[in-house]
Amino acid sequence: MTISGVWAPALTPFDATLEADLPRWIAHCRFLLEDGCSGLAIFGTTSEANSLSVGERERMLEALLAAGVDPLRLLPGTGCAALPDTVRLTRLAVRAGCAGVLVLPPFFYKNLSDEALFQSYAAVIDRVSDPRLRVFLYHIPQFSGVPIPLRVIERLRTSYGQIVAGIKDSSGDWNNTRTVLEAVPDFQVFVGSERFLLQNLRRGGAGCITATANLNARAIDALYQRWNSPQAQSLQDALDVVRGIFDALPIIPALKRALALARNDPGWLPLRPPLLPLDGAQEAKLLSALSAQGWVQAAARNVASTPA
DSSP states (O other): OOOOEEEEOOOOOBOTTSOBOHHHHHHHHHHHHHTTOSEEOOSSGGGTGGGSOHHHHHHHHHHHHHTTOOGGGBOOBOOOSSHHHHHHHHHHHHHHTOSOEEEOOOOSSOSOOHHHHHHHHHHHHHHHOOTTOOEEEEEOHHHHSOOOOHHHHHHHHHHHGGGEEEEEEOSOOHHHHHHHHHHSTTOEEEESSGGGHHHHHHTTOOEEEOTTHHHHHHHHHHHHHTTTSTTHHHHHHHHHHHHHHHHTSOHHHHHHHHHHHHTTOGGGOOOOTTOOOOOHHHHHHHHHHHHHTTHHHHHHHHTTTOOO
């Protein structure tokens, strides 16, 4: 199975006690799947996944499946600092029938050798030991501190074939993405920002897994559907404007603030420590930029029928 399109690392709402708000989260996930997302990369960076325990992730995945969400439209993030935790979450996702898993490298120890990085991924694959497993490597060195070099990708692909199915390149380095596209045949390459979506698709990439799909999925999907049309560049330019608004701010607090505004729902505002809300100047900057684009009003119309 291959996957493609626009995937959202779904935001995680928290209640007043900072517990995951499952009804609000499930409603949001359903909305995203109806609003242009091909699937959901639940428990990604934007989901505050590394502020969630293994048990919380398990319960949330099980609740989403119990709500009737198709597991083939889910790509859970299962990478943890501890090998047993990564294996446990990955097994759950495979047994549930998810499309794949998005796996961070081990991110506490830095300056890992290629051999150490290869063995870390190999240990997960060997312990899960299921031919249905599809691993998507998660390259986000600015957060993890552990890059995934091309030579490690190629070795994993040679050793495990289609089990190592693709990569999410969130480095923001288009040259790195292009190198992977050119060097690894039949690899499902997702960019981590819609800024690179058109370039990725033109070179045979699979799509994007992007934070702003939480708010702008319909427009991002329009480019995915029409990337080979004369309008493609203008669609890309419009996406870049919206993305630029959020890239200029702490992105998770900004996304939650914008979603709370668009849905008139302050239940989206809480963040788990160590994340903090936008300060006054940041919030003013966000609201001014969104209003100037008429985006707040359009987003409000789009989500008017979404349950709280």
